[in-house]
Amino acid sequence: MNQIIIDEIIKNALIEDMNYGDITTDTLIEENGTSLAVITAKQAGVVVGLSVAGRVFEMLDSDISFQALKSDGDTIQKGEMIAKIKGKTRAILKGERLALNLLQRMSGIATKAREYSELVKGTGTRIADTRKTTPSLRILEKYAVRMGGCHNHRFNLSDAVMIKDNHIEAVGGIAKAIKKVRMTVSHTVKIEVEVQSLEQLEEAIAAKADIIMLDNMDVDTMKKAVEINNGRAVLEASGNITSERIKEISAIGVDIISVGALTHSVKALDISLNIIG
Amino acid sequence: MNQIIIDEIIKNALIEDMNYGDITTDTLIEENGTSLAVITAKQAGVVVGLSVAGRVFEMLDSDISFQALKSDGDTIQKGEMIAKIKGKTRAILKGERLALNLLQRMSGIATKAREYSELVKGTGTRIADTRKTTPSLRILEKYAVRMGGCHNHRFNLSDAVMIKDNHIEAVGGIAKAIKKVRMTVSHTVKIEVEVQSLEQLEEAIAAKADIIMLDNMDVDTMKKAVEINNGRAVLEASGNITSERIKEISAIGVDIISVGALTHSVKALDISLNIIG
C-alpha cells in the first residue's frame, strides 16, 4: 500500500473527529501521563488493519509503541489479544475511536472475504471485489479483501478497460468497441467486456476480449458460456451473488465471481480497546 | 451541512476512482455526447443523499442537470424513480459509481434509522448514533441518521464532554471530574458521564452531570436508574442494543438509546442508474 495516502486518510479523519481538541481528555488527563492499553477481539474473525491502527497512534504521539500480536489476515478468537499500546494516555484516548473504526471495518471485510474464499476452495474460481467501496477508503478496503483471501477487481476507472452496454451502444457493437479501445489504450491494459447474452459472448471472444463479464446470467447460461469460451477469455460472473450461488457458479468453471457486498455492506468486527495500566 | 467539506469529500473520491481518466469512456464516448439517465430504487427503503449525488455529477460537468424526484428522507418503493440526470454522457458514466456508492450507503443508514425510530414511536425515547462512523464520511452519515428519523450524538471529541472510566480514574472520582471539567470548558458545552453502577449514577446526578450514560446495564438496573434520576439528568442507554432491547428500554423511560450499528454495520440500499436516452 502507499503509506503517503494512508497517512492522508488518517490525518483527515483525525481532523474530522477532533476539530480543535478532545475537550474531555485535554482537561482531565495529565499531559505526560502514560498508559498501557490492549486491543482485544470481542468476536471471532479475521483481523486486518493492524499497521493502520498503529499509525493512528503514532500520528498523535511519535513516541508511542504499538505492538501487533497478530498479523494482517490472521484468524482471531473471541477474547484474543490483538495488540498492545504503550505511550501517552492522551494519545491513546484520542486515537482509540478512529483506530477501532478502521480496524473493525477492515476486519469485518476480511472476515466476510475469508468466508467467501472458503466456498471456492479447491475450485479454480476466484472471488473478486468491485468498485462498490467506501469513498476515500478504497485502498484499505481492497487490501482487506486480499488479506481475507479474496481478490481485487480493477482498482479504478484508469487501470483497466470495462466496456459496458452504454459504451457498446455508443460505438455500434462489441467488436468495434474492442477494436477502438485496443488501438488507443496502453498495451499494458486489459480489456473487459460486459455481455448479456451468449451471442454477445461469442462476439467478445472473437474480438479477443481479455475478460468477459457474464452479467446477471442464470447458471445454465453460464454453463454454456464456459463451454463456448473453452478457456479463451477469462470469464467473470456478476450480479445477485449469494453464498449458495457462489458454490454453484464456481462448480461450473467460471474464473471469477465478483461480489459487491464484500465491501458495500460491511458488518464491523467487534473489537475493543482497554487501558489496563 | 457544510458544502465546502462535502465538495472536498467528492473531489477526493473522484481522484481515488479516476487517477488519470476513465480510459474506457474517454475512448469510446464522444466528448460532447449527451444522455438522459435515471436513478431507480431496486429495493424499498428511505432515500438520502440526493443533493450529494447530484453534486458528484456537477463537479464533473458544471452544465449537467440533476433533477431529484424525491426529497431526502422520503420513503421509496422498489422500482420507483428517484432522480433524472441530463447532460454529458461522459460525466454521467464517470460519476455513476461514486454517486451510487454515496447514495446507497446514506440510504442504507437512513433505512435502518427509520426502522429503529419506528420502534420508539410514541415514547419519549430517542435513538442516537455514535462516533462509530466511516472515517471522513461522518458529516454524511450523521445527516442520514437524522433524515431516517433518529438523532445524533456528539459530532466529535471537541463538541461535548464525555467522561469515561479512564478519565474518572485519572482524576479520582466522578464528582471531581465533573467539577474540573465544568471549571474549564465553555459554558456552552454539555457534560456527559459514563456510569457502571447505580452508586456512580447517584454521584453523577449529585454533581449535576447534564447527561449520564448507563453503560451496558440490564433492564432492571436501568429501571432503577430512571427512578433514582427522577428527571434530573438526561439518561442514555448504551451497549449491546438490539431491536428487542430498544422496545424494552424505551418502555422504561430512558431518554436516549445510542446504537453504534446505525453506522458501523451498514447494508447498502440497492439503487441503480440507467442511461435511457
Next chain:
Amino acid sequence: MNQIIIDEIIKNALIEDMNYGDITTDTLIEENGTSLAVITAKQAGVVVGLSVAGRVFEMLDSDISFQALKSDGDTIQKGEMIAKIKGKTRAILKGERLALNLLQRMSGIATKAREYSELVKGTGTRIADTRKTTPSLRILEKYAVRMGGCHNHRFNLSDAVMIKDNHIEAVGGIAKAIKKVRMTVSHTVKIEVEVQSLEQLEEAIAAKADIIMLDNMDVDTMKKAVEINNGRAVLEASGNITSERIKEISAIGVDIISVGALTHSVKALDISLNIIG
C-alpha cells in the same frame, strides 16, 4: 489542542513567509552552522504559545532543541528569558519571525484576558471570548484566552445553538424556535437564545433555554433579568463591554460576560529573539 491542525497552520505560514527560500540566510549562513538563541520578554505580561513557537523551529529542523523556561499562562516580567533554542542557525533565522508573530499575538491575548479575569475575581462571573477571532487561528486564540484565565464561548457554528433575532423571526417566536431546535439537534448540544427585552427573557426561560444572552442591555435591565431568571438559565451579558462595565455587571450576578475585544483587537506582547552564541 489538535496538533495536526496546528502543524497545518505553521506549514501554511512558513510557505507564506518563504515561497522559495530565505535568500539572505541561504546565501550567508553555513548550512551546518549552529547557534544558541534566547527568547526574551521586552514587556511584562502573560506568556502563551511556547510549544507552538517551538514547533515552528522543529518543522524547519527536526534536530533543533527548544527549551521552554516558562509554561503557557505564566506571568513574565520585562527582561525575563522565556525560552532557549539550540540548533541550526539557518532554521533559527528562518523561523524567528513566525515564532514571534504567534507568540506575541497569543501572549497579547492572554495578557488582556488575565487583566479581565482579575476584574471578576471572587464573583461567580466568567469572562468569555466570542467568534470574533482571526480567521484560521481560532484554535490558538481560544487557547490563549483560557491560559489567560478567561473562558471560551462556543468554538463555532457546529457545536452549540445560538438563536438570534433573524432565527426567531423566521420561525415566529422564541418558544417555537427553541422547541424546533430541541427536537432536531443532538441532546449533547446546549441551546442559547439572544434576547432584547425582559419579555423575551421570560419566554426563553419558560422554553427552557440553557443559556440566554442579554443583548446590549443596560445594567438596570440586567439586574431585573437576574432576578426574573432566579438561577434557571445561564445568563450572558454581551455588547459594548468595557472594563468598567465588567465590574458592574459581574456585581449583579450575571454568569457570563462575553467580550469580542479579547481577540478582535489584540495588542501584541513585545517579545524578542536574540542569537547569543
Next chain:
Amino acid sequence: MNQIIIDEIIKNALIEDMNYGDITTDTLIEENGTSLAVITAKQAGVVVGLSVAGRVFEMLDSDISFQALKSDGDTIQKGEMIAKIKGKTRAILKGERLALNLLQRMSGIATKAREYSELVKGTGTRIADTRKTTPSLRILEKYAVRMGGCHNHRFNLSDAVMIKDNHIEAVGGIAKAIKKVRMTVSHTVKIEVEVQSLEQLEEAIAAKADIIMLDNMDVDTMKKAVEINNGRAVLEASGNITSERIKEISAIGVDIISVGALTHSVKALDISLNIIG
C-alpha cells in the same frame, strides 16, 4: 492580489467556523429563503476588504449578489452603509461572522495606516509595514496597508535581501556580506542592510547597499545618517516608532519609516451586518 490564495484563506476559515454545519440556521431557516442584508459602519474609518467579504458569501452560495457601495480605501462615516447583500438567508447568516472578521481587521489596519500616512504628507517619507503580520493573512493585511495610504516592505524572506547583525557576523563584515549576496542572488533583487552605527552606515554605503535600515537610532544620529548618505542609499528608520517620532523622523529626510504596529496590534473597525428584509 492572487484570488486563488484568497479563496484558500476563505475556504479554510469557513471550515474552521463550521466543521459540519450551522446547526441553528440549518434547523430554523428554510433552505430556499432569501433576505436582503446591509453592512454598516458603526465607527468612522477607512474601509478595506469589500471584495473579500463579498467572496465569502459567494463561496457559500454562488447565486448571491453582493453589492459594494464603497471602494476599498474609501473613508466611511459612522452609520454609513458599506454594502448590500441579497440572496439565501442561510448563506448570509453562515458567512456573516467571517466576512465581518475579515472586513473589520482589514479596515482597522487601513484606518491606522491612513492616520500614519497623514503624518508624513508633504514630506518625501513613506510609512512601510513589516513582516509582523498575522500568520496566513499577510496578503490581505499588506493590501490593507496600501489601501490606507502606507507602503509595503518586502513581502517575505524570498523577495528581498535583508542583512542583519547575525548575517554580518557570520560572514565577517558588511562589505563582505553585501559582496557575497550580490554575487549570488538575482539581479532583480534589492539588498538591504541593517546598521547600528554611523560607521556601519558608511561601510554599507561604500558597498552600495540599495537600502540601509537605521536600527533603533535616535533622531540626531539619523540626522547625521541622512547627511552622510547624501541620497545614495534608501534610508529606512526602524524601531520604537510612535506618532510623535514619525513626525520628527520624516522631517529630517529619512526615506522610509517601518512600523510593525501597523499590523501586529490591530484595533478592529466596528462594522455590523443586519438583515433588513
Next chain:
Amino acid sequence: MNQIIIDEIIKNALIEDMNYGDITTDTLIEENGTSLAVITAKQAGVVVGLSVAGRVFEMLDSDISFQALKSDGDTIQKGEMIAKIKGKTRAILKGERLALNLLQRMSGIATKAREYSELVKGTGTRIADTRKTTPSLRILEKYAVRMGGCHNHRFNLSDAVMIKDNHIEAVGGIAKAIKKVRMTVSHTVKIEVEVQSLEQLEEAIAAKADIIMLDNMDVDTMKKAVEINNGRAVLEASGNITSERIKEISAIGVDIISVGALTHSVKALDISLNIIG
C-alpha cells in the same frame, strides 16, 4: 483526462508564479480593462494542450472566452494562429506564462511523438512512452504522447506489473515470480517481465507473461526473440532507442518500442501570445 487533477496542477502552478499578486499588472492595468489576444505558432509542429491553456485563463477570470482554433493533435505551421482569448487584460497577462509553459511543453512532446510515430507507420509496431515524465505533470505528458500518435506504457506502479531483475532475483527465477504475482494481483492486470537473454525470454513465454521487455538487446538477438516468441507474448524493445534503431527494430516485428526521451528530454515548441486589441 481527469479535470479535477488538471485543475489542481494549474492552481498549484498559479500560486508558484504569483505568491501574492502580479505587482506590475495589478499596478498598471485597470481592474476591468479587457483585451483580445492571440496565441500563435512561431515554429511548425503538433499542437497539444489547448483546453489546458484555456483553463488557466478561466481559473483567473471565469468570464474569459478562450476560443481554440485548432484541436489537440493538429499539425500547425509557423505563423499559424492557434487560439483567441478575449477577456480581462489582467487575467490574460497573469496567465500568459503558465499557459505557454504548458502548451509549449505538451506541444514539444507531441511534435517529437509525431516524428517517431511516422517512423513506424505501416509496421505493426507502436512507440510507447515510459515513466520518465516530469514529476506531477504525467497526466498531461502522457496525453501529449497519445495526441502525437504514439502510445502510453503503464501509467504508474499501481496499474500493471513490471517484473525487473531485482524482483526476479528476490523470488528466485522468472517462472516463480510470474506465478506468485498471478496468484496475488487482480485478474485485470497484465504482467510484464524484463529479460536480458533469450533463455530468460523462453522462461517468460513458458510462464505466460503477457508482455516481455527485451532490455538493451541488439537487433540480431531481438530478431531471434521475435522468432522464438512466435506471437505468443507482446514483445517490447527498450534501451538506447534512437531514430535509426526505431526503423530497424520495427522492421523485425517487435510490437512495442518504449522511448524515455519522448518525455524526459523535451524541446519546447515555440509558441507566443500577443495582445492585439
Next chain:
Amino acid sequence: MNQIIIDEIIKNALIEDMNYGDITTDTLIEENGTSLAVITAKQAGVVVGLSVAGRVFEMLDSDISFQALKSDGDTIQKGEMIAKIKGKTRAILKGERLALNLLQRMSGIATKAREYSELVKGTGTRIADTRKTTPSLRILEKYAVRMGGCHNHRFNLSDAVMIKDNHIEAVGGIAKAIKKVRMTVSHTVKIEVEVQSLEQLEEAIAAKADIIMLDNMDVDTMKKAVEINNGRAVLEASGNITSERIKEISAIGVDIISVGALTHSVKALDISLNIIG
C-alpha cells in the same frame, strides 16, 4: 530552498506514481528486506539534486540511509558513483524512478547552465534564467541553474516589476509607467522595463529604471545601448539567444543575458540506480 515546499512536490509525485501501491514490489519483495544501491552517472555533466533525491527515499522509509558522494554543482564523469542508498528494498524500488526523474532533470539543467556560464567567464556578464520553467518545479529548476553557475531572474510575478509593452501602452509611456509603479510598489522591489528601441532605452534610463531589457535587439543596437546607458541601469539582453550570440553579446558589456532554453528545453542527464547487494 524551502524544504516544506520540496516535501510537497515529492509527496504529490509519489502519489502520482503510485496511486495505491507498487503491485510488483509489494508482491515480490519481502516487507523487511534491505539492499544497498548505488546511483551512477552514465554520462559526464554537473550533478544537482542530491538532497532532493535522498528525500524521496526518506519519505518512503524514514530509516533509509542516503549517502551523497558528490555535492550539488560538482562535475561528474561517466561511470562515477554519485550516491549510496542503504535501506528497505521496497522503498528503494518504489522511489527509484522519481528520484532519478528529479536528479536527471536538475542535472540536465545544471549541465547546460555550466556550459553557458563558461561562455561568459572573465566577462562581467551573467547568464540568467527566465520564468519558462516546468510548472510546479520552479524552485528546483532555479536552484539547478544557480548550481550550474548561471543566475536567476525574478522568481515570479510578485517579486520584481517587469514592465512590458502592454503595460506601457495601457499607461501611456515608459516614464509614466515607471513613475506609477515606483509610487505604488515596495521600496524593496526593483523595476525592470522591456524596451524595443534606443529611444525607449533613453526614456527608461531617464526614468531611473533599475533594469532595462533589450528585447530582441541586434548586436549593433545593443552596443549602442551599452554606450548610451554608460553604467546607469542594469542592461539585460533577451530573445533568440544561442551559444554564439552569448559570446558576442557578453563581449559588448551587457550585464545580463537571459536564456529561456536553460529550463524550457532540458535534456536529462543520464543517471542510473542499481541495487548491488
